[in-house]
Amino acid sequence: MSSDTSGVAAEGTTLGQLEILKPGMLSQLQDFGRIGTLRYGVSRSGVMDPYAAAWANRLVRNRMGTPLIEVALGGLQLRAAQDTWLAIAGAAIPAYLDGRDVGSWSRFLMRAGQVLSLGFAASGQRAYIAVQGGFVIDSVLGAIATHQRNGVGGLHGDGRSLQRGDLLPCVADASAFVCGACAPWQQRTDYSVTPTLRVLLGGDAERFDEAERAKFFDACWQVSPDTDRMGVRLSHTAPLQRIPTRTLSLGITPGAIQIPPSGDPIVLMSDCQTMGGYPLLGWLHPLDRGRLAQVPARQTVRFIESSIETLQADMQRFADFFEVVP
Template sequence: MSALRVIKPGPLSLLQDAGRTGWQHLGVSPSGPLDWHAAAWANRLLGNAWGTCVLEMALGGLQFEAEGELWLAVSGADLPVSLDGRPVMNWSRFRVRAGQHLQFGYAPSGQRAYLAAAGGFRAPRVLGSVATQAREGLGGLQGRGEALQVGDLLVADSGNFSRGASVPWCYRPDYQAVASLRVMTGGDAAAFAPEQLKAFFTQHWRLEPQSDRMGARLYGEPLQAPQREWSLGVVRGCIQVPPDGQPIILQADHQTMGGYPILGWLHPLDQWRLAQCRPRQSLSFTLVGVGDVQRDLREFYRFFGR
């Protein structure tokens, strides 16, 4: 058996796969990785299929001991990685032997990193998915929606590669860059006063520390939203404007129904960039057309073989 024993679990380390699709009509969130770009690269480095189970590591601070030989890959936030005290390059594939200690420090840039293993980490499927959803108590290593704990065992295949590999520099995002994110207007956008839509796109917003896997909360000059008397289904990237005028961008663990007016939707590729933004970071938004978003997503999914 090849496995990693958890010595230090970090502040929030969650198993995530392609997500729990097909259950939103019953109020069950899809979950899945907050940064699909980084998660997809970790799996690609190991030849894993799209959506294979990975470990999402928030902020860092993890330590493992290998029980058996494994091939692993790491991507995402700029966590210092070391194997028996020797540095390991991020965005790379590498081998770990039995008895070695794998350690992750804390990220100076980015918020979430992804650890993949050959064949994916094994865990029971709940409603068709391993994805961890703490609020609903679904998924994860024991199937109860729990984050990793000290002593947990992450089991995977050993893998068979002749050498390591890494992601070319041109494909690695700069998480320290100023975040300008693209938005498709829609939903209730036509009911917003023109000056309110302009205010959303012209001002700089601050990402609030209260943001989590359910929603990214913004702070700025409040918007005046139109009144709405009914609720409707919502998806990831939906930009809601509650009565206080401070927008909320729904994330992977979002609720499935919402009654706040909807200004539009964040470009999916930028949803993943948002997941790497630090609390109190300044954000701005620009318009993008649906056709451009569809083209970008086709290229992304074609590249990663979805």
């Protein structure tokens, strides 16, 4: 998946600003992350739900990797300095423009001085706000993605999340569209449904007992409150047992499913470390990792086994659809 994170505006582009009035629970500038930095010990980071983020960008005709705002749970409030087209997609978080409901998975014109206010998620965890033409912010190691633990990226390049008073430079082109638009309802994710997530077995999978692998797929796993952008911890009254040992750490990536001695799996997410020593059962499908990122604490998920052919075909369709700007 490509990323377009240039901090240089095209010649002749009119620049505007979005002012953060309230940052909400956790709001960050994200894109599709840092490609090729794992070998330096730097996490990829990037959006937690690439599908919803790609739709937000598509609605305003941006490339899918264009930086946008990731809003966790809600509570964000911002004001426009110039007329600007925005789009919102992802979690069912009510959004109001000067008190008027703008709807989810939609594109709308935000006039100078207007205030966009987000409520709190009814289903899902994260929503994405894209601006037509993108934010004009310098990248760090090839991306704008915010990584708090590493102190990298974001508005000031130091990994800070968005704060009250932050001014986000962005493209302002009121003539970009003649009307608003919405994603087709068939393309919108229903986050209220318990998801079944696809897993590609690998790593140390063959070293697990067959019965333990079957238990992993048969169980309904509960998302732990001890979950963040680094990893989703899962729990069950009957965790996995007879966990194989690993004497050497190995490189890992987002989506890796670690099985610690407790037997409760950990699914690594966007801000995960680059090395790990727990045995690996496999990897979560990249798009299903985004779906897992939208599951609230104490809700359940299930897993099914998938194949590399399915994963490759799905990701090719994803790229074909979102890399072509409509």
